[in-house]
Amino acid sequence: MAGDSHSAERSVERTLGHLRALDSPSAQIPAQPLTLEDLYRQQRMRMVRLAILLVDDPATAEDVVQEAFTGLYRNWSGLRDAKAAIGYLRTAVVNGSRSVLRRRKTAREYQPPHQTDARSAESLAMLTSEHQAVVVALGQLPRRQREVLVLRYYGDLSEAEIADATGVSRGTVKSTASRGLEALQKLMGN
Template identity: 70%
Template structure:
């Protein structure tokens, strides 16, 4: 823990305890300073519940570092600094959340473009139906299933070379069938 200089503090000077009094406890500091610290935090973060959370965190930090403090004045200075820093963190998180711009989302397609896309998909499905079963299987696994040549070879029980040549022949046939349908033959 970094020790805070306990020089004069005009905002909240804590007089030294009278001689012969027992040392103050964390509970005493909490009872004496919590409300003032919450008011300070409310002025910084504009939300009472968030301000109370900030002050609670400051007291939790003081509790963790209680053995390293010199005196009550250092404890109050520690709390005040922790509240200000905690409030700054809250404001920084708010600003980050406010400035966040979600990634660009794709706009919805028009009904016309969906109909055309559906017609194109149907043409591809019709062209696939004309293929021999092995070619259709390889093309479906590759382009609709997103599988690699090695995965297709393993799934179908054929070699990678056969997968490559079968896919090539299938694509050629699909292209010819779609071109013939587009030209009206």
């Protein structure tokens, strides 16, 4: 079973690492202070991809990110530096995605469930079949497991940063990642 878990971890790491590399091959934060406009240009697409991986709908992801930047604008004067702004954005995107998923769940209780694949053809066409299988399996995981795996392997965050972004303890992050990788392994049939 430990070998299976490592296989799922390698698949997730390859897929989300591939997406991360496509999004920002060298997104370094400059030493000089950034303006909100600079931050928007540098981080917007990365935050949209993060939201897409969490909510599985490009239009909704755009809305979540726009709300995150609006919140950042309102709180801009209270931030310490650009790294704090990026952390604020990441947390706002995760929380906004959670809200979207809660609203979807509530809406499904009142309407018959239906399956739609909201991913754009372009985004899936850029991925190999193995990568596509990983993205599909991620979409089937419980919210917290998906969040932790996406933040770890796409966001390239440490356990402490994930704990901060999601509002859970580091131990919960570690156990959630482990359970998520096991669930992915089962979903992918490896």
